[in-house]
Amino acid sequence: MTVHIDPKAIVHPTAKLADGVHIGPFAIIGEDVTIGTETAIGAHVVIERWTTIGARCRIGTSTVLGGDPQHTRYDGSPSYLHIGDDNDIRELVVIQRSMSPGGCTRLGAHNFIMAQAHIAHDCVLGNHTIVSSLTGLAGHVEVGDGAVLGGVTGVHQFVRIGAYSMVGGSSRLMQDVPPFLLAAGSPATIHGLNTVGLRRAGFSHETRRELKIAYRTLYRSGLNVSQALHTIQCQLTPGDPVKHLIHFIEHSQRGICS
Template sequence: METSSRKQSFSQALSSAVPEVDRLTGTWARVEGAVLPLPSAREHARPSVHPAAIVEKGAELGPGVEIGPFSYIGPKAVLGEGTRVGLHVVIEGRTTIGARCQIHHGAVIGNLPQDLKYRGAPSEVVIGNDTTVREYATIHAATEEGETTLVGDHVLLMAYAHVAHNCRLGNHVILANAVNLAGHVRVDEYAILGGLTPVHQFVAIGCHAFVGGGSRVPQDVPPYVKAAGNPLRACGLNAIGMDRRGIPAEVRLELKRAYRILYRSQLNVSQALDRIQGELKPYPEVHEFVEFVRSSERGIVR
């Protein structure tokens, strides 16, 4: 009888915690202030919120959003159409998540930055469309007012990855398990970082670059370059990645020449860049390679 009574009490408490749906004008309703489609909209497009989840007043849920049990959605969160949130997920702060994203259990998005300079200023996290955040990954808000931690479209953050304040991840980036990005790190499109890799603050990793697992990244990694080891060393071009992206053979050949001039000649960086610009064909990819290296503030991996 005692066990039955406890079960009944828990059931009653859970039922009382589920907010009522108030009908509004048009095709939308609010659950404790969260914007939801009314049944008059297409049935499959209605958000689904588990009774054990908490959606705060002010949160906006697009059509087809799913919220799993024991997850928390803060009052300033915006979730795009078709995004699915697993169990025990925390989405707080000024966080905007695009359409069709997958947020797996235990992930924390929009929490305060781990920055001693932070003084409570309103800042944001913005995540694009079709991005996947796996188990226990974390994405922190930016430090100063009006600043943003940005994650692009089609990004994959594997389990336990950490994206610190003010980081900017381009489209199609992959961070493998337990990659840790310090503050203000930039990772350009199609770059891949292997597991257990820490990246120093303010480092930039160029497009289509590849960093081997277990590496420590204290300096910038140029576009299309493959780097690995401790200490980190450049070890050629990311040929497999360029092949997958369909970069033409003639462009890859010029990038290979650019790499050899920069890394294999006896020239310093400025001299090597001048030679690349003077001798190689002016493909956009070569120009991007040169400009990345020229604008590097932390210096490039050697």
Template structure:
């Protein structure tokens, strides 16, 4: 597979490009970077040092990947951005590397980061995560597999977004957003199950019914949180068990239900 590098692109001697990489006009690839097989680096994109791209990633125009963290304690030490395979990062996307020595910002496989979205330092995005236009993910955030973050959502540092969650547009996320649940608003509130996402992911109907019962127990039964969790412990559904575990492991608290 032949590579294609535009004559105006600037590629440092220490950059390592695999076969079939395409680099557009005026793109910049710095020292100590790895660009996997079949990647496309579009015009004016910048791949900063210590960035590792797996195969078949598309980096859009004017994206900046691997920039230094926006963190006052950062002292210029080596840290990294590691991106899996088959991701699309569109125009103007920014991803910052870890904020301490050896720290890594990670993006999994098959993610779609739309124009103008931002992933802060020390974050971890699972596989097939979608960030819509202008979504802002602050430092140390974890986003679970197949979560959908709508346009201009702002996620506070250290928050977690659960697997197959959906965050509605313009939401302000300052606590952990539950897996399998639609969370929206400012302040954010749980609004119901992400039924479309669950069905698209092939979740069995039996587990969806169990999650519906769990949601009613958590937010509509009038029980205190610990009472609701104790009642849910009796469920045999692995997805309900995952939901309970996510809540019990929360350090910032969870977004609660509301109208």
């Protein structure tokens, strides 16, 4: 395999391009950028310094990756953006580096970032997530594996969105969304278990049943959060998903959506 660089593209001499990389017209690849095997960079894309992109990614037209964080305290120190393999990042997306010296904004693998989404400094996305068009993640947001964020959604800094949860479009997230649940609204509230998403992801009927009991105990029993978690642990023999739900809530710093 060979590297294809359009004659109208600009590639810094220190950039490292693996076999099969395709660079489209008017793209700009900055210093100390690394791009993995068979990744395709669209027209007018800008990839700034200290950015690493894995294999077989697709980067859409006019996307900007690895720009300086939008934070008044950023002092210009080296910081990083790391994007894993098999990510589909569409047009006009912005993903920024960490604001901390040596820090890193991270995306895992097999994520789908739709057009005009914004992912700010120090965010961490897992694998197989979907961030829909015009959705904005403020700094330090965490998105768990398999989570889906609807379009035109705003996420407050430091909010965590749990694995296999789903957030409806035009939502405003001020608090954490527990794993496996549905959230929507402005501000977002919990609307139930993400049953369809869990079934599609291969969770067994028994696991879904346990998660439904846990959800009802948390949100329909009239107990406070501490009481609900204690009740779940006493009434169930929690499998790994329920244990993950409990651990997520116990370690929430912003509280969970009501």
